Amino acid sequence: MKNIDSFSHTRGESVYLDDIPLLRGTLFAACYDSPVAHGKLLHLDTSEAEKQKGVIRVLTHRDITGINQIGGIIPDEPLFADDHVHFCGMPLALVLAETDEAARHAVKKIKAEIEPLPVITDPRVAAAHNELIIPPRTFRIGDSAAAFGQCAHVFEGRCDNNGQEHLYIETQGAYAVPQEQGMIRVYSSTQGPTAVQRAISKVTGLPMHQIEVDVTRLGGGFGGKEDQANTWAALCALGAHLTRRPVKYSLHRMEDMRMTGKRHPYSSDFKIGLDKDLKIIAFETTAYQNAGAAADLSPAVMERTLFHCTNTYYIPNVTATAFSCRTHLPPNTAFRGFGGPQGMFIIESAIARAADELGVPAWEIQQRNLLKTGDEFPYGQKVDSEAIECWDKAFREFDMPALQEKVRAFNAGHTYHKKGIAVMPICFGISFTNTLMNQARSLVHVYTDGSVVVSTGAVEMGQGVNTKMLQVAARVFSIDPARIRVNSTNTYRIANTSPSAASATADLNGKATYIACMAILERMKAVAAGLLGVQPADIFIRDEWVYIRDTKTELHWNQLVITTHNQRVSLSEHGHYSTPDIYFDKTKEKGHPFAYHVFGTSITEVTVDCIRGTYEIDGVHILHDAGSSMNPLIDRGQIEGGLVQGIGWMTMEEIVYDAQGKLRSNALSTYKVPDIYSVPKVINLSFLHTEKDNPAIFRSKAVGEPPLMYGIGVYFALRNAIRQFNPAVKPAFDAPMTPEKVLMNLYGKIPGAAAAVTDRLTAVAAN
Numbered sequence: 001m002k003n004i005d006s007f008s009h010t011r012g013e014s015v016y017l018d019d020i021p022l023l024r025g026t027l028f029a030a031c032y033d034s035p036v037a038h039g040k041l042l043h044l045d046t047s048e049a050e051k052q053k054g055v056i057r058v059l060t061h062r063d064i065t066g067i068n069q070i071g072g073i074i075p076d077e078p079l080f081a082d083d084h085v086h087f088c089g090m091p092l093a094l095v096l097a098e099t100d101e102a103a104r105h106a107v108k109k110i111k112a113e114i115e116p117l118p119v120i121t122d123p124r125v126a127a128a129h130n131e132l133i134i135p136p137r138t139f140r141i142g143d144s145a146a147a148f149g150q151c152a153h154v155f156e157g158r159c160d161n162n163g164q165e166h167l168y169i170e171t172q173g174a175y176a177v178p179q180e181q182g183m184i185r186v187y188s189s190t191q192g193p194t195a196v197q198r199a200i201s202k203v204t205g206l207p208m209h210q211i212e213v214d215v216t217r218l219g220g221g222f223g224g225k226e227d228q229a230n231t232w233a234a235l236c237a238l239g240a241h242l243t244r245r246p247v248k249y250s251l252h253r254m255e256d257m258r259m260t261g262k263r264h265p266y267s268s269d270f271k272i273g274l275d276k277d278l279k280i281i282a283f284e285t286t287a288y289q290n291a292g293a294a295a296d297l298s299p300a301v302m303e304r305t306l307f308h309c310t311n312t313y314y315i316p317n318v319t320a321t322a323f324s325c326r327t328h329l330p331p332n333t334a335f336r337g338f339g340g341p342q343g344m345f346i347i348e349s350a351i352a353r354a355a356d357e358l359g360v361p362a363w364e365i366q367q368r369n370l371l372k373t374g375d376e377f378p379y380g381q382k383v384d385s386e387a388i389e390c391w392d393k394a395f396r397e398f399d400m401p402a403l404q405e406k407v408r409a410f411n412a413g414h415t416y417h418k419k420g421i422a423v424m425p426i427c428f429g430i431s432f433t434n435t436l437m438n439q440a441r442s443l444v445h446v447y448t449d450g451s452v453v454v455s456t457g458a459v460e461m462g463q464g465v466n467t468k469m470l471q472v473a474a475r476v477f478s479i480d481p482a483r484i485r486v487n488s489t490n491t492y493r494i495a496n497t498s499p500s501a502a503s504a505t506a507d508l509n510g511k512a513t514y515i516a517c518m519a520i521l522e523r524m525k526a527v528a529a530g531l532l533g534v535q536p537a538d539i540f541i542r543d544e545w546v547y548i549r550d551t552k553t554e555l556h557w558n559q560l561v562i563t564t565h566n567q568r569v570s571l572s573e574h575g576h577y578s579t580p581d582i583y584f585d586k587t588k589e590k591g592h593p594f595a596y597h598v599f600g601t602s603i604t605e606v607t608v609d610c611i612r613g614t615y616e617i618d619g620v621h622i623l624h625d626a627g628s629s630m631n632p633l634i635d636r637g638q639i640e641g642g643l644v645q646g647i648g649w650m651t652m653e654e655i656v657y658d659a660q661g662k663l664r665s666n667a668l669s670t671y672k673v674p675d676i677y678s679v680p681k682v683i684n685l686s687f688l689h690t691e692k693d694n695p696a697i698f699r700s701k702a703v704g705e706p707p708l709m710y711g712i713g714v715y716f717a718l719r720n721a722i723r724q725f726n727p728a729v730k731p732a733f734d735a736p737m738t739p740e741k742v743l744m745n746l747y748g749k750i751p752g753a754a755a756a757v758t759d760r761l762t763a764v765a766a767n
């Protein structure tokens with residue numbers, strides 16, 4: 001089934017926040033944000049701004065009717081700065097004006113006097129000053145210190161990864177409309193309608209039942225709107241609450257880039273020990289997470305880094321410690337993979353380091369250490385593994401020996417161009433790591449004309465979850481999908497939702513929808529059984545017709561619906577689902593946090609231009625564990641999109657803050673994301689299809705985040721190509737691998753190597 005949004009998307013008819021027709025009297029908001037990363041706010045002068053034409057009011061922390069606090073996990077984040085500023089981009093004031101232009105013009109008239117304080121942007125420096133968001137955590141299995149003594153080979157190193165802009169096509173925004181009796185309806189571009197409702201409740205002081213949050217769809221979230229949509233919705237709602245006029249704020253791209261948090265950069269140390277057969281016996285890592293100025297979701301992201309720092313390998317002795325470090329940058333937040341990719345980059349760097357030193361391809365180490373069913377993760381869960389199946393099938397289907405031979409022959413025949421190849425196996429845990437978030441609800445109504453409406457807590461952000469919800473209802477009722485509508489996500493229909501995140505949205509909301517539909521179906525079957533004089537267990541609905549076991553009757557879905565209603569039997573149900581059998585004990589750092597894991601293997605080929613440092617991705621070949629995919633088209637879209645987003649993070653997307661904490665890569669001219677010219681020339685995708693029982697909806701495994709991590713393979717393929725040109729170089733593990741870094745690695749890093757290579761190039765040129 002095609003994504004149900006594809007028609008309206010292609011025709012430009014899909015409605016996003018900025019497409020909602022505005023009511024007369026709507027005010028436009030614009031934010032005055034801190035130009036200084038850390039300082040004491042001595043004076044804030046909004047008087048000039050207030051005098052500007054069209055300006056109705058300027059809000060600061062003094063206007064807050066509830067509490068000045070929007071922190072989710074830890075209450076450490078004021079909505080408006082009060083006496084101190086903690087990052088460039090922190091809101092100080094909000095102008096409300098009759099037009100967007102007037103609001104933005106007035107913002108420029110606001111003056112802040114700020115006494116600068118020392119700025120920290122580096123997580124290791126923050127840790128040295130004990131600037132931590134939460135105490136460090138350590139995951140442990142076996143005894144790594146003792147085990148290193150038994151290793152034939154021990155290597156140490158360091159790796160760094162940069163952040164990443166979410167760059168959703170639709171920027172952050174909200175539209176708050178006052179209703180009667182003090183209520184407010186808020187349209188928000190958020191992954192977490194309940195989080196928005198809660199933040200507004202805190203800031204305005206209104207009870208949650210006074211606040212309706214409604215979301216039709218997002219033009220992308222990628223984690224950036226899991227928590228950070230709250231700010232803009234709270235600002236608009238506060239404005240609407242105070243003025244009793246509708247308030248709209250839709251961020252300009254540069255405001256969005258400047259004021260919102262991103263993926264977390266990490267800087268990590270590692271130590272890896274192997275036996276003579278390349279089995280990884282011991283692994284240690286200390287990871288420093290750059291959290292930014294407030295907690296936001298950083299503690300949860302840090303936890304997932306620990307969960308995934310052994311990726312898809314069984315390692316019997318592990319000690320992994322992570323620090324969440326407070327710096328003077330915008331609070332970093334959820335981003336597809338949620339700390340998992342950063343954890344995987346550490347172990348993959350350690351393996352690459354060992355491979356460099358031992359003179360073997362990294363895949364020989366990777367392959368020998370893949371998880372087998374029953375192996376235990378450092379966090380205590382035993383795995384139901386598809387790692388070896390995916391790896392073997394990838395090598396077979398994409399003919400790894402032939403790919404290797406192709407690369408070898410190319411490299412033997414070329415001086416200025418070199419190819420590299422790398423394998424990236426992945427393993428990603430599905431469930432919110434915070435067990436209590438693994439619940440969802442669905443409200444299903446069957447109308448008397450036989451049409452159906454489904455409302456859930458799921459937010460459609462391009463990932464196709466609405467299509468999957470519709471498929472669940474269509475499959476349970478066995479009716480034409482055209483009869484079913486998926487409603488907007490609304491806090492009055494579905495309460496206390498978890499955000500659409502953790503790749504678990506379709507599982508959680510799909511199972512709740514399944515439960516609701518099954519309950520209605522059971523009641524309808526009882527009515528049909530009464531009508532036909534048989535037992536309910538003998539009633540089936542197939543393609544809209546009622547069957548008595550295998551015999552088709554004259555009773556159609558439409559008639560059965562009417563009859564059910566006429567017998568005063570409910571055609572509505574509210575289904576609730578919570579993931580069974582998951583738990584985690586933080587005092588022991590052990591448990592069973594994930595419902596299941598998703599596996600896969602990618603093989604990446606790249607070609608580096610060794611004169612220019614530029615490169616092309618020749619192909620990425622992916623073997624992905626989908627379980628029994630309920631929508632292979634949508635899943636393919638998620639895999640291709642995730643891959644390219646991961647490639648961007650690992651290769652070209654480079655966030656630059658200066659020492660004063662100012663974002664330099666603050667526009668699309670200075671921050672490069674993959675475009676059609678930089679994507680892989682070929683993406684081959686093959687599913688590992690399994691019929692095994694698993695807790696996913698219709699055994700169709702979650703797909704949103706895991707494929708991003710295939711992109712890590714490109715980093716290591718580039719590194720391998722560089723070493724084909726200049727074997728003396730051991731490039732630092734410092735992502736992204738931009739063309740500039742490739743060039744420096746090709747020539748400059750190792751003393752003497754540059755001269756040797758120049759000599760070589762001169763000699764080749766002379767010939």
Ligand code: MTE
Nearest residue numbers: 220221222336462463501502503504505704
């Ligand atoms: N795909 C699109 N097109 N747009 C998005 O914003 N977000 C990703 C992923 N795929 C995203 C996307 C992230 S971060 C997550 S957690 C999942 O989708 C969320 O949706 P799911 O739980 O339904 O997979």
Ligand code: HPA
Nearest residue numbers: 300338432433434501502
């Ligand atoms: N993934 C994504 N979002 C989350 C998680 C998680 O594990 N926990 C809390 N928010």
Ligand code: MOS
Nearest residue numbers: 223335336501502
């Ligand atoms: Mo996704 S980072 O869990 O929104």
